[in-house]
Amino acid sequence: MSKFSKKKGGDVPAISTASLPDIVFMLLFFFMVATVMREDELSVENRLPAANQVEKLEDRSMLIYIYVGKPTAAYQKQFGDNAVIQLGDKISPAARVYDYVNTKRNAMAEDIQNQMMVSLKVDREATVGVLTDVKEQLRRANALKINYTATKGDPMNNLRR
């Protein structure tokens, strides 16, 4: 008789999982957008130091990456365990930096060649000597805009470990 009487004795309805795909897709899109594929495969260890006076890097099209660090386990037989330089995909001697930078610069569009920046990705444990050799070569190649790539963080944490 009563149209509006409550139903009695009903079980707790199952939680609808229909929106689960939406949630997961949202996460998926976030990761797809937020991540950039690595340009070079690393064959050296590369844990960057932290710094708090960082500036944002130039556009990726104007960047040249140079990695410095200890070779990873697979390469230690060949290159020893002192810090080495990686250019592109290969571990190379410091003298090759000059050619590498020039080749990369010539491959850039002409109007951005003078804005080119070299991103130095140096491992925390690497010695400064190798970095100095690289900088010497960069000066020779007239690639003077450089960037010590570092993560944002408290620099005092670098020294505490």
Added chain:
Amino acid sequence: MAKRAAPEVNAGSMADIAFLLLIFFLVTTTIEVDSGITSKLPPEQPDVEQPEVRQRHVFQVIVNSDNQLLVQDDVVEVKDLSEMAQKFLDNGGSTEPGKTCNYCQGDRDPESSENPQKAVISLFNDRLATYNMYATVMNELVKAYNVLRDREAMSRYGEAYTSMVKRAADWPKEDREEPEYFELQEKIAKIADLYPRNLSEGEPTKN
């Protein structure tokens, strides 16, 4: 005849498919670091006479192979470096008319630098020092410049130097012809000129 409704497509496995994709992207990607301490190398010029710099204008920072820090012949902790550098840069010890630094707020110690234009920080690193130490020292020295520039920009334009630099970098590429952008660049150049980053790196000593 009863009309049959089209059966509903079961969307239960949709979540599984999406999870699979999500996990794939999680595993394969690494977030690339896109920030760092920008610096400029001096151009290579053979046989150019070194400019004479008087001792009082030089702030000597040395890092040895054991990652110890020596500032002006004293062993110091890295955490004190930035403050010492600020004090040195901001000293403004000159009393000669026309050369005084009227925006400096330092101690005006006659033994220390005359004005920020002349003050040079000289950094020597041993080849065996670790990059960890190098990056930290570099960061602290850059911080000294940034703090002073921030202070100066704040009192002149009411905006911190670092925030102006950030604003200029984030300026949309297509709007860079606007007069506001040029004005901002001019302000940045003006402040950078008041406290120029005279950070000289010596050849690290061979071991």
